[in-house]
Amino acid sequence: MAGPRGEYRKTAQRREQILDAAVAVFSKNGYTASSVNEIARVVGITQTGVLHHFQGGKIALLRAVLERRDEAAEGSLxxxxxxxxxxxxxxxxxxxxxxxxxxxxxxxxxxxxxxxxxxxxxxxxxxxxxxxxxxxxxxxxxxxxxxxxxxxxxxxxxxxxxxxxxxxxxxxxxxxxxxxxxxxxxxxxxxxxxxxxxxx
The missing domain is CATH 1.10.357.10 (Tetracycline Repressor, domain 2)
Incomplete structure (x- = not known):
């Protein structure tokens, strides 16, 4: 039982790391000029590793970043x-x-x-x-x-x-x-x- 919970926590942490990197890269370059590969380099993993967590690629990352921001804001209201x-x-x-x-x-x-x-x-x-x-x-x-x-x-x-x-x-x-x-x-x-x- 402890193993799966540990794996789930690691997965959740990795997703947050990827989203933080996406925020940094998108903020610097905008969406159009950014790449999944650049986001992967910031996190220190491969592009395949990013796509494992966000299968829709760059657009899935962007939507997740925006949704995370909105969930926090709208939840407080x-x-x-x-x-x-x-x-x-x-x-x-x-x-x-x-x-x-x-x-x-x-x-x-x-x-x-x-x-x-x-x-x-x-x-x-x-x-x-x-x-x-x-x-x-x-x-x-x-x-x-x-x-x-x-x-x-x-x-x-x-x-x-x-x-x-x-x-x-x-x-x-x-x-x-x-x-x-x-x-x-x-x-x-x-x-x-x-x-x-x-x-x-």
Missing amino acids: GGLHGRDFLRGLVEISRTQRDNRGIVQLYTILAAEATDPDHPVRPYFTARFARIADAVTRAYEEVRAEGGLREGVEPRRAAIASLAAVEGTQLLWLDDLDADIVDDTVRVFDGFLSEPLLEKL
């Missing part, structure tokens, strides 16, 4: 509504501030995926729609409690919030005077009748 949901988004930004490589990878891939033929175009289209819908619901819940500024329409506020947060991430990566936590709070506060947090 489970059960949150209204202002608490918006606070949860701020906390996600706080986590991302300490993981520049992930933010860089996501930004590069989001830009590449504007190409209709890019393999993760459907992923990003669905992801942006899912986030916009979730933020819209949060603003609707805040409005139901009388917490939105007069004239604010939840859907338009959600789209504007998403655009501002995505843009702030890009400016932050370019080392402009942008903070992906504080500026996210300021964006939300622009639509709320009371500040989201007591202080920045």
